[in-house]
Amino acid sequence: MAMGRRLAGMVQEARRSFGAAGGGGEVENRSQPPDLPTEHDLSIALTAIRKRYVVGPVSTDILHGVNLEVPRGDLLAIMGASGCGKSTLMNIMGLMDRPSGGSCVIGGREVSAMTDDERSEHRNRSIGFVFQSSFLLPRLSAWENVALPLAYRGHATAAARLKAEEMLARVGMEARTEHLPNQLSGGQQQRVAIARALIGRPSIILADEPTGALDAQTAEEIMGLFISLNADDGVTAVVITHDAQVARQCGRVVRLVDGVILESPELSSPAAPRDAD
Ligand SMILES: Nc1ncnc2c1ncn2[C@@H]1O[C@H](COP(=O)(O)OP(=O)(O)OP(=O)(O)O)[C@@H](O)[C@H]1O
Ligand SMILES: [Mg+2]
Numbered sequence: 316m317a318m319g320r321r322l323a324g325m326v327q328e329a330r331r332s333f334g335a336a337g338g339g340g341e342v343e344n345r346s347q348p349p350d351l352p353t354e355h356d357l358s359i360a361l362t363a364i365r366k367r368y369v370v371g372p373v374s375t376d377i378l379h380g381v382n383l384e385v386p387r388g389d390l391l392a393i394m395g396a397s398g399c400g401k402s403t404l405m406n407i408m409g410l411m412d413r414p415s416g417g418s419c420v421i422g423g424r425e426v427s428a429m430t431d432d433e434r435s436e437h438r439n440r441s442i443g444f445v446f447q448s449s450f451l452l453p454r455l456s457a458w459e460n461v462a463l464p465l466a467y468r469g470h471a472t473a474a475a476r477l478k479a480e481e482m483l484a485r486v487g488m489e490a491r492t493e494h495l496p497n498q499l500s501g502g503q504q505q506r507v508a509i510a511r512a513l514i515g516r517p518s519i520i521l522a523d524e525p526t527g528a529l530d531a532q533t534a535e536e537i538m539g540l541f542i543s544l545n546a547d548d549g550v551t552a553v554v555i556t557h558d559a560q561v562a563r564q565c566g567r568v569v570r571l572v573d574g575v576i577l578e579s580p581e582l583s584s585p586a587a588p589r590d591a592d
Pocket of ligand 1: 368369370396401
């Protein structure tokens, strides 16, 4: 009983801190069966995606007509200069934001035709989102942060905790499960955020610079985790990175340049040119 209350408290805490657009692909619990299998048939198709930001009198066009197909089971790296719109694009793919125009089809469904509830549901069920900033809830411990997506699905606390601890062990954080975010280093916070993105066994992983705050060895281990989820479990993975080493490990590399996507097969080679940012 007390355990159940604790989990409900976590969900409330998340709502307070994040509002509707929060981290970890959460969704309101509408009493679904807790262990619904996640399908692995989700591909992403973006066509002529545009995004315009308006701040006061200034409007800026960031995405000018992005066409990008991410077939099911792809492991894709997106590169591009700082400020070119990579996170903007990923937020659209991850149903965190809406485009100003164009079509985004995920798993055969046009996303813009979905209600907000359907988008939240889709996000929680299918997508593991690793934000550029880790967005952990400051008053929740590492394991509680990781368990959040399961809390939203209505899992019992004890089971959610066990899974959270297992996932933390997979990112090398088994000794820090009770730590609060401000008791963790930046790289450790990022690993907790990665564990949170993976705990719901998403069909699609969208990771915005997941290794940016990590040392070379930890970065390699985290990429190894994505690669094995992709190769062994068929998870579709999209990774934004500035790091050519990371991009080289992905099957396919594209660049976002002047608001459009360019294929960059040459970036897969060690001699590839790098961003100057
Ligand atoms: N909510 C917003 N409102 C207005 N402008 C925004 C907003 N979010 C992003 N921008 C602008 O859109 C542009 C693209 O931002 P975005 O975060 O997508 O870049 P990025 O490619 O991810 O950069 P980085 O590599 O530095 O993370 C930037 O010029 C930024 O100022
Ligand atoms: Mg970014």
